[in-house]
Amino acid sequence: MAKNLVIVESPSKSRTIEKYLGKDFKVVSSKGHIRDLATTGKYGLGVDIENDFKPNYIAVEGKTKLINDLKKEVKNHDKIFLATDPDREGEAISWHLKDTLDIKDNDYERVLFHEITKDKVIEAFNHTRKIDDDLVHSQEARRILDRIIGFRLSKLMQSKTGGKSAGRVQSVALKLIVDREREIEAFVPEEYWTITAIFDEFEAKLFNYDHKDIEIHSEEEANDVLSKLSKHFMIDSIETKQKNKKAKAPYITSTLQQDAVNKLNMPSKKTMSVAQKLYEGVDLENETVGLITYMRTDSIRLSDEFIASGYNFIEKEYGKEYVGYAKITKKKENVQDAHEAIRPTSILRTPEKVKKYLSSDEYKLYSMIYYRALASIMADAKVNATTVILDNNNYQFKATGQVLIFDGYLKVYKDYENSEDKILPALEQYKDGGLDSNEITKEQHFTQPPARYTEAKLIKEMEELGIGRPSTYAKIIDTIKEREYVILDDKKFKPTEIGYETTDKLQEFFSGIINVEYTAKMEKDLDDISDASKDEIELLHSFYDEFEPLIQKAFKEMDKKGPESTGETCPECGSDLVIRKGKYGEFVACGNYPECKYIKKEEKTVKEICTCPKCKGTIIERKSKTGKIFYGCNNFPKCKVATWDLPTGELCPECKSLMVDNKGTIKCSNCNFEK
DSSP, X not given: OOSEEEEXXXXXXXXXXXXXXXXXXXXXXXXXXXXXEOSOSGGGOSEEGGGTTEEOEEEOTTOHHHHHHHHHHHHTOSEEEEOOOSSHHHHHHHHHHHHHTTOOGGGEEEOXXXXXXXXXHHHHTTSOBOOOHHHHHHHHHHHHHHHHHHHHXXXXXXHHSSOOOOOTTHHHHHHHHHHHHHHHHHOOOOEEEEEEEEXXXXXXXXXXXXXXXXXXXXHHHHHHHHHTOOSEEEEEEEEEEEEEEOOOOOBOHHHHHHHHHHHHOOOHHHHHHHHHHHHHOEEOSSOEEOOBBOSOOOOOOOOHHHHHHHHHHHHHHHOGGGBOOOOOOOOOTTOOOSSOOXXXXXXXXXXXXXXXXXXXXXXXXXXXXXXXHHHHTBOOEEEEEEEEEEEETTEEEEEEEEEEEEOTTHHHHGGGSOOOOBOOOOOGGXXXXXXXXXXXXXXXXXXXXXXXOBHHHHHHHHHHHTOSOHHHXXXXXXXXXXXXXXXXXXXXXXXXXXXXXHHHHHHHHHTTTSSHHHHHHHHHHHHHHHTTSSOHHHHHHHHHHHHHHHHHHHHHHSOOOOOEEEXXXXXXXXXXXXXXXXXXXXXXXXXXXXXXXXBOOOOOOOOEEEEOTTTSOEEEEEEOTTSOEEEEETTTTTOOOEESSEEEEEEOTTTOOEEEEETTEEEESSSSOBO
């Protein structure tokens, strides 16, 4: 029997790593979190508020057998290596494993895999450490804060409004969308006109009068300017400068999500799922290997080893003049710089070499990551930028253009960046005598309101404002869509009526907490806990002492939204029939309750899906308390098998649970296995 036990989160990662380590190691998976906060105690928080917010952890539903199996494995091995993901959440999962499995301090080491390649995995065992309690405390404080705010505000919204949930970051993200929509609604467009001189090979726009800015607000003003112009223009100045065009830094989590949306039309949730596969390992011809480094990072740092190999590759493939210098950028506030930027694990594994082993989405995302990292260490592109100022009766017109004289990093990155040349003719020949335009035109415009947020722009805004963490953005966006707080209109977020209502009610009672500044400060405080400069209990008390009086006041004073009328009349008393919410979802009843207790009976058809893998009953379509469709066993409550995603009828080859269709991805409802 192997002496060493390695516990990772993902089954697919465990298979990859076990191939690297040999017979002295056994690698098993926790299949994600094994414990979470209970839903018992005061307000169902699973937190003892009166006892310094002591958490009450219980096994994640369906994980009891797994935990018992892991305990047996721990007893049968001399040394335990906790190898969960290299971030705060991964650190917390390692702590939960150590605590739940009764692992002694002398019997374990924490090992971090920033990339899943044989050399790096083996090397990681030379740099083990103990669990970082400060990181655990930071993640635990975050979880407790989110539980308190989420449970208490969600209960408030459900009882007083049509809203289904609220959250520390989720509600601020929704507020950004609502505030932007109100800016758009309040926007008053202003008229303005532009005047353009059209020549054979270029155009020039009016921008100055007597070398001072000019604005034209009406057609009358535009006509007045046109009346003073002739076709003949004199050259006022020609200026040509060589400019360097620098490559962007390699990807971090947020910029990867933004570019995947903009360039690949890939939503952030799918991006993170595909990136996870690329990180955990892909079966190539003679090996299983992770193609990218860990994809949850705020750092743009690249290792010296990668930069050196990259320089050699660039010189060999493109020439010495294409070798650049890695960007060294000052670390931003709130940056977790524990690991590198997202980059390929080997510069030699070009997208073309691994294409046949990847799905279409994996290939597209890997290509984008690969060429972004490669471009970041290549030489700058160089352009000759020319600005020409033309004069016509003391009205100045400007024409600009540029010519690419050295492509530099654009040699590999041109498909991901607009870099079209706009070439001006040789105008020096007209310096003495000037030149004539073919036509001078006027065009009416109106100022435009600020644009609605796309998914990419919302992610960028959240990152710049310092709210949430890039690794959580996909979940936040998915939640506000699922709760029907927003709709997508031409790929842009537009708040729904319930989105407006939820935001307005929260601002009425919680404006001091549900705002950008407070949420960003909370992120900073959580970071301070992770480096031991702030105490987590002190933070929780400070927050709760402010929050609890507000929530108590809101439960007492917030107006309750009345039920929605169906337009039908009650057959028993003539009152309006309304839609009410009950234990098992929405139903139609008399609005004159309790005087009239009429409930409209609806014929219900049971939609059968497949056989239950646990009790051999039938998985059927059901509705949650909030009316959301899910799929569960018809033998409930004796059998509690349930999933939000549509079961396919297949069983997981890893754990024999239901396989489900999660927006096109076939995966296990219990573990991380995917087809």
